Amino acid sequence: MASRVANIEIVQTKRVLNGLQPLLHGWLKVVHDFCAADQFEDNPWWYNERASLSTLAGAAWRLPRWNALEEFSTTKRGVLPDGDVDRRENVRGRCDLYVAHATTSFAIEAKQAWQPIGSRARKNYLAPAMQAAKRDAGNLTSDQADHRLAVVFVAPHIPLAAVSQEGKRGKRIVDAGMAKEAFAGWLGRLDTGALDAHAVHFSGRCHDFVSEHDRVFPGVLMAVKRCKRGARGRRNS
Template sequence: MKSSELRGVSTPKLRVLRPVLEAWIEAVHRYRKLQGHDDAPWWFNERASLSTLAGAVWTLPNWATLEEYATTKKGVMPEDKVDEGGPSPERNGRCDLLILGKSTNFAVEAKQAWQSIGSRSSGVANIHKAMRMAWHDAGDLHLDEGEHRLAATFVVPYVPKKDVVGSHPHEVVQRWLKSKPFNIDRRSPAALAYLFPKDVENLGAKDEDKGGYFPGVVLVIEHRQRGNRFTSKRKAGDGS
């Protein structure tokens, strides 16, 4: 089953992240090459996917990153205290990723979604659930956590074999991408990147009873809110 590779990077609202996303695609390629192309980092969990993004950042000059670092987050006001007003309590927690650039930085909360994009699926239900969770978690970060707060969702589509009879998984993927599955709650992604390698014969479901493909991965990034840190000194990020 031969086809050309599908890859793309779009940064309509966060152009400063383009080199990071391009490096992420190359990092995923590097992992697969070292594994003989019969393994993929998106077959695992959110933490594994996040490591590919962090690893990509470290390959770039003037960029650095920290994963799973301890911080405080906004707490939840108890229901019986809401009418009393005042700030909600803080709680200890971890931020998934801090990306540091020469002129800006990003605090990132991430999720991973497994989504069937077959003919009997909405193609978005699991994606939107994960995106809303990432958006919520990014909102729990303090405004001074980073210059920008991002919600990142790694999306792993599943293509049933019955939907590729006489065609190719990439055809299903292309139709799905054109349907704009990452537009949610009147928001569109600030940036995204995707990779669907050409060797899909090595990307079948590990459970043969399922009979399908996990042909690639999409990284969707939403800009939750600009923070307070450094904003008076420099402007970077949106459209820069």
């Protein structure tokens, strides 16, 4: 039987986003419950952006007096074919996710980043994903919500050989303690102070979170940046 290793769960927000804390704590509960429902043989963070967004929307609906709306039609700042922004005219578009409480609301544009964290990994995939999410969030109209957020779901992964031991018949068995050490080391190297909020989940039951390419996906980071300005305009009815 695989040894038990404690989870890592972190929620931090800057004062301006303190209202987001219940949602982030609720999100941690959702991702844990998803894993537990499948006896820790599956997780929601190694799929794609829409799958990750569904967990955040689900967290909102679980909380008293919170609600959520995914992929809804709205007004955005016009984007020209060459990628430049036309500030004179707004166009119809979609917002990835809207979540709200009785006292505050958040319009979210999200990206997913798959981040290698092995000893040879050098490239930072969070940075370009965050830039893309910030660009999309900045194109939302300024009256879209109380806060416009750029969110990146980061799924770190590491080669199975780096965090495993040889088991019966030569099969590699994930050592959750080694995976936790690699995860915590990567997290410690991140400049999370530059974020406006973040939430972290590492599963101590990550023994089966191994992809077909022998990569271990032991946990997830949700990175959040607030966009201070948005496009002018109104939400489409």
